[in-house]
Amino acid sequence: MEGGAVSLNNAGGSEAPRKRTINLPCDSKYLKIRMTLEPEQSTIPRELFARALNESLLQLYGLAGGAVALEFIKYDPSEATGIIKVDNSVSQQVWAASCLLTEYGEKKCRLEVIDSSSVLVGLAFDSREVTAKLGLFEPDT
Amino acid sequence: MVRFKNRYLVLELIWKDSKTNEPLDERALVNVFRESVQLNFGDHGLGQCYGSLQVKYMSPLTNTCVVRCSRDHYQQVWCAITLLTEINQRPVLLRLLKLSGTIRECRQAALEHVCRKLKDLEPRLKAEYGRCVETAKQKISAIEL
Numbered sequence: 200m201e202g203g204a205v206s207l208n209n210a211g212g213s214e215a216p217r218k219r220t221i222n223l224p225c226d227s228k229y230l231k232i233r234m235t236l237e238p239e240q241s242t243i244p245r246e247l248f249a250r251a252l253n254e255s256l257l258q259l260y261g262l263a264g265g266a267v268a269l270e271f272i273k274y275d276p277s278e279a280t281g282i283i284k285v286d287n288s289v290s291q292q293v294w295a296a297s298c299l300l301t302e303y304g305e306k307k308c309r310l311e312v313i314d315s316s317s318v319l320v321g322l323a324f325d326s327r328e329v330t331a332k333l334g335l336f337e338p339d340t
Numbered sequence: 341m342v343r344f345k346n347r348y349l350v351l352e353l354i355w356k357d358s359k360t361n362e363p364l365d366e367r368a369l370v371n372v373f374r375e376s377v378q379l380n381f382g383d384h385g386l387g388q389c390y391g392s393l394q395v396k397y398m399s400p401l402t403n404t405c406v407v408r409c410s411r412d413h414y415q416q417v418w419c420a421i422t423l424l425t426e427i428n429q430r431p432v433l434l435r436l437l438k439l440s441g442t443i444r445e446c447r448q449a450a451l452e453h454v455c456r457k458l459k460d461l462e463p464r465l466k467a468e469y470g471r472c473v474e475t476a477k478q479k480i481s482a483i484e485l
Binding site for chain 2: 262
């Protein structure tokens with residue numbers, strides 16, 4: 200991983216460690232998507248979320264263009280938020296398709312990408328929220 | 341300014357039923373092709389090739405047509421046309437005969453194919469054969485960019 204240059208105290212006459220940067224391409228992308236329906240529902244089942252996402256791809260990119268491999272990692276029905284894994288090359292397609300879905304069935308629907316990361320651990324928590332709770336920094340007003 | 345590049349597809353329609361050929365004009369055919377692009381590639385795909393997709397020539401007698409589309413999206417158009425299985429509730433197969441970047445080559449390929457087809461139909465056309473060949477030559481020569 201890249202990092203800033205580190206300067207060491209050369210009092211002991213020791214040589215500074217050699218730094219090597221390796222860029223590793225990430226093949227996949229993780230997207231955290233929240234679904235909202237109008238009129239609101241208390242819980243949105245996982246199947247509805249999956250069907251809405253597939254419908255959005257079908258509408259925008261068609262049968263052939265929308266044939267994207269999606270992997271559902273996790274879904275929380277109470278918050279209607281799911282994490283999906285897609286190939287990096289199609290992540291923008293999926294993002295665009297989900298943003299452009301306005302209705303599903305007879306209800307108004309919105310699929311909002313609230314977070315994205317190349318690694319799953321990046322979606323584990325919101326670092327700003329954690330630092331605000333710990334009182335390390337002043338929260339943004 | 342960079343010139344807008346096109347691709348010309350010379351296609352043959354192979355009808356799978358034994359019905360006589362119904363009149364199918366360029367406008368009806370382009371709507372069929374657009375529907376296929378929308379079905380297979382969605383609104384995004386249709387929007388990309390809507391403006392450039394045109395049927396330049398259609399002959400119901402020889403079942404030959406010439407389609408123009410942009411160079412950037414010709415593969416989508418080709419794929420959507422190949423995936424068509426019926427037109428006006430009639431089962432059909434569309435086969436690409438020639439893909440060219442210039443209209444001259446496209447006219448040449450279309451003319452060769454149409455003349456070959458008309459030659460096969462000569463016993464049936466009889467006295468009309470010469471007139472059909474002349475009409476086809478005129479129409480194909482009149483294909484513009």
